[in-house]
Amino acid sequence: MDFRLPSTDQLLLYGLLSCALIAITSGCIMSSFKTMLMVYGIGVFLLLLIFIPDWPYFYRHPREWMQPKRLESSSSIISQSRAELLRSSSFDSKGHR
Amino acid sequence: MHSYALRVNTAVTLAIMVLAVLCSFVSLSDHFHASSPHVHLEVLSIDAFQRQKAGNDEVWLTLNISADFSSVFSWNTKQLFIFVAAEYVTPKNVVNQVSLWDAILVSKNHAKFSIKTRNKYSFVDQGNNLRGSDFNLTMYWHVMPLTGAMYTEKQVFSGFRLPTE
Numbered sequence: 001m002d003f004r005l006p007s008t009d010q011l012l013l014y015g016l017l018s019c020a021l022i023a024i025t026s027g028c029i030m031s032s033f034k035t036m037l038m039v040y041g042i043g044v045f046l047l048l049l050i051f052i053p054d055w056p057y058f059y060r061h062p063r064e065w066m067q068p069k070r071l072e073s074s075s076s077i078i079s080q081s082r083a084e085l086l087r088s089s090s091f092d093s094k095g096h097r
Numbered sequence: 098m099h100s101y102a103l104r105v106n107t108a109v110t111l112a113i114m115v116l117a118v119l120c121s122f123v124s125l126s127d128h129f130h131a132s133s134p135h136v137h138l139e140v141l142s143i144d145a146f147q148r149q150k151a152g153n154d155e156v157w158l159t160l161n162i163s164a165d166f167s168s169v170f171s172w173n174t175k176q177l178f179i180f181v182a183a184e185y186v187t188p189k190n191v192v193n194q195v196s197l198w199d200a201i202l203v204s205k206n207h208a209k210f211s212i213k214t215r216n217k218y219s220f221v222d223q224g225n226n227l228r229g230s231d232f233n234l235t236m237y238w239h240v241m242p243l244t245g246a247m248y249t250e251k252q253v254f255s256g257f258r259l260p261t262e
Contacts, residue, residue, distance in 0.1 A: 009107055012111060016111055017115060048108055054101075
């Protein structure tokens with residue numbers, strides 16, 4: 001089974017939902033709305049502490065971005081359509097009229 | 098998630114939305130709360146029965162109000178607004194409701210009480226139809242929650258009569 005770690009925003013959502021669950025349980029047990037809000041507030045604050053500052057673990061596995069390719073061959077679609085435009089109308093090589 | 102602003106924005110928005118869902122669950126939990134208040138109302142005496150200058154009847158009563166609302170308070174209750182209303186029928190108006198006394202109960206500790214009091218607000222009729230008429234005393238209570246919608250219930254005590262003279 002291929003397991004991939006959830007992305008940051010998904011982790012944040014799961015963290016918030018579990019905070020909410022813990023908060024509502026503790027509020028029900030203590031029968032106090034204030035307790036629920038305080039537990040939720042502390043949970044949210046801890047989550048913000050984990051996710052917002054630039055911690056080193058965010059740099060561990062950088063995503064590979066593709067390098068931009070230069071338009072060399074005339075067989076590419078973009079260069080073909082550009083050639084058509086140049087032939088068909090009075091546009092110059094830069095695309096202006 | 099590449100900048101502070103984006104992370105703060107996402108996190109705070111999500112936290113507030115989850116809080117909204119949390120509050121809706123809390124207000125739904127009020128449906129499972131069983132409340133059984135005990136109320137007793139009676140009229141101890143009719144102190145004065147006058148006619149005002151404009152021709153309207155005015156009555157002053159002494160009421161004995163004893164109630165125990167502590168079971169109505171749940172974890173989602175902010176306060177309870179209670180009032181006693183006199184209801185009667187006249188040839189001119191089918192329904193007349195006059196509020197005689199009210200109170201705000203802020204917590205469970207204040208919820209059990211028993212007082213003998215004159216009506217706080219004047220009991221005035223539109224016209225002079227109060228001689229010898231029957232009236233009901235109804236105790237209404239509005240439950241104001243911390244989150245969610247307010248609801249109101251009542252208990253009717255009937256069989257009171259005003260004197261004929």
